[in-house]
Amino acid sequence: MNSKYWEEDIETMPREALQNLQLQRLKKTMHIASHSPYYGKVFKELGITADALHSVADIRKLPFTTKADMRANYPFGLVAGNMREDGVRIHSSSGTTGTPTVIVHSQHDLDSWANLVARCLYMVGIRKTDVFQNSSGYGMFTGGLGFQYGAERLGALTVPAAAGNSKRQIKFITDFGTTALHAIPSYAIRLAEVFQDEGINPTSTTLRTLIIGAEPHTEEQRRKIERLLGVKAYNSFGMTEMNGPGVGFECLEQNGMHIWEDCYLAEIVDPESGEPMPDGEIGELVLTTLDREMMPLIRYRTRDLTRILPGKCPCGRTHRRLDRIKGRTDDMFIIKGVNIFPMQVEKILVQFPQLGSNYLITLDTIHNQDEMIIEVELSDLISDNYLELEKIRKDITRQLKDEILLTPKLKLVNKGSLPQNEGKAIRVKDLREK
Numbered sequence: 338m339n340s341k342y343w344e345e346d347i348e349t350m351p352r353e354a355l356q357n358l359q360l361q362r363l364k365k366t367m368h369i370a371s372h373s374p375y376y377g378k379v380f381k382e383l384g385i386t387a388d389a390l391h392s393v394a395d396i397r398k399l400p401f402t403t404k405a406d407m408r409a410n411y412p413f414g415l416v417a418g419n420m421r422e423d424g425v426r427i428h429s430s431s432g433t434t435g436t437p438t439v440i441v442h443s444q445h446d447l448d449s450w451a452n453l454v455a456r457c458l459y460m461v462g463i464r465k466t467d468v469f470q471n472s473s474g475y476g477m478f479t480g481g482l483g484f485q486y487g488a489e490r491l492g493a494l495t496v497p498a499a500a501g502n503s504k505r506q507i508k509f510i511t512d513f514g515t516t517a518l519h520a521i522p523s524y525a526i527r528l529a530e531v532f533q534d535e536g537i538n539p540t541s542t543t544l545r546t547l548i549i550g551a552e553p554h555t556e557e558q559r560r561k562i563e564r565l566l567g568v569k570a571y572n573s574f575g576m577t578e579m580n581g582p583g584v585g586f587e588c589l590e591q592n593g594m595h596i597w598e599d600c601y602l603a604e605i606v607d608p609e610s611g612e613p614m615p616d617g618e619i620g621e622l623v624l625t626t627l628d629r630e631m632m633p634l635i636r637y638r639t640r641d642l643t644r645i646l647p648g649k650c651p652c653g654r655t656h657r658r659l660d661r662i663k664g665r666t667d668d669m670f671i672i673k674g675v676n677i678f679p680m681q682v683e684k685i686l687v688q689f690p691q692l693g694s695n696y697l698i699t700l701d702t703i704h705n706q707d708e709m710i711i712e713v714e715l716s717d718l719i720s721d722n723y724l725e726l727e728k729i730r731k732d733i734t735r736q737l738k739d740e741i742l743l744t745p746k747l748k749l750v751n752k753g754s755l756p757q758n759e760g761k762a763i764r765v766k767d768l769r770e771k
């Protein structure tokens with residue numbers, strides 16, 4: 338197979354045909370969902386059936402589904418299929434607080450998911466001759482098995498290295514000739530540091546493709562990962578509620594993630610009012626599964642903030658592109674009346690080569706005043722000249738003030754002095770008196 342597409346007919350389907358397919362699958366999805374205790378009740382109360390859907394836009398006649406709805410109906414209130422007969426796997430979201438959310442899959446659902454992940458990997462040039470290493474946690478976390486089955490479907494030689502143990506990751510890369518690696522962005526940077534500690538130049542290895550996702554990151558951070566590891570890094574988007582990885586993925590253009598619209602119906606809404614936003618404007622991503630049988634989700638509020646990129650992609654795929662995730666509606670914090678996303682801080686910090694990649698924002702009450710303290714690690718390059726450090730600190734503070742409209746207390750700390758996480762980085766600590 339020499340094509341640049343995994344499934345050319347679907348990936349390049351004209352918009353009108355794609356929307357017809359979406360409508361047909363939406364009606365089917367609604368019909369299936371009505372067999373679940375939760376949706377059965379919701380649709381009955383609204384007096385609505387799939388017959389009310391005449392166009393894709395009619396999805397607005399259906400109510401949103403929230404994480405709170407899923408928690409209230411934990412564990413199986415949204416299961417529509419015959420779980421005992423047809424259920425083959427459960428995944429659960431990494432709920433750090435309260436009840437986790439659970440997704441149940443049939444064999445059809447897992448096959449559809451693996452195919453989507455294979456489609457993503459193929460899109461960035463990974464072929465069956467490649468060696469694919471996955472540094473995701475396995476188990477309930479979908480980045481493990483999700484990429485595993487997708488890469489196997491593609492026919493690549495897979496290395497289920499799982500999370501952590503950086504020296505071992507590097508040994509696998511060099512010994513097995515790994516050509517493609519899946520890693521969250523902060524871990525990719527951590528690996529580059531360990532390569533250096535081990536005295537190995539990462540650009541001398543066979544590694545050439547990196548899949549990064551699961552953690553919001555900036556364009557500058559991507560370029561940094563590419564430079565440090567000598568790879569091309571592609572952005573990946575997914576979440577447990579929508580299977581996991583494989584919902585959206587960048588093509589070789591590295592300009593937005595094609596969202597697979599044959600399997601997901603994407604809306605961008607105003608997070609406050611729930612009203613639709615036009616393409617190009619930032620709002621909350623709302624997703625509906627179109628090819629899931631055991632546990633369809635309709636108009637799921639992802640709490641991810643992003644936008645649909647207007648225009649066509651030069652790669653020829655007709656599925657619209659999502660911009661990188663700008664943050665979470667619930668990551669946002671408010672200090673002194675200003676709404677701030679950690680991404681805004683990160684965007685400034687990555688522009689200074691004197692800084693390392695690890696930072697921590699602490700919100701605290703000091704003398705009855707709310708204060709924002711940003712600690713950021715210095716890179717190795719920096720001199721210990723106090724005057725020079727003070728000048729850098731002032732430059733960064735000024736730029737931060739321009740971006741977030743208030744002046745944080747900035748502390749430059751030595752490399753390695755902030756907590757180092759091998760999983761998702763913790764960026765904000767709120768110690769304020771409530």
Ligand SMILES: [Zn+2]
Pocket residue numbers: 588589590595650651652653654
């Ligand atoms: Zn493209």
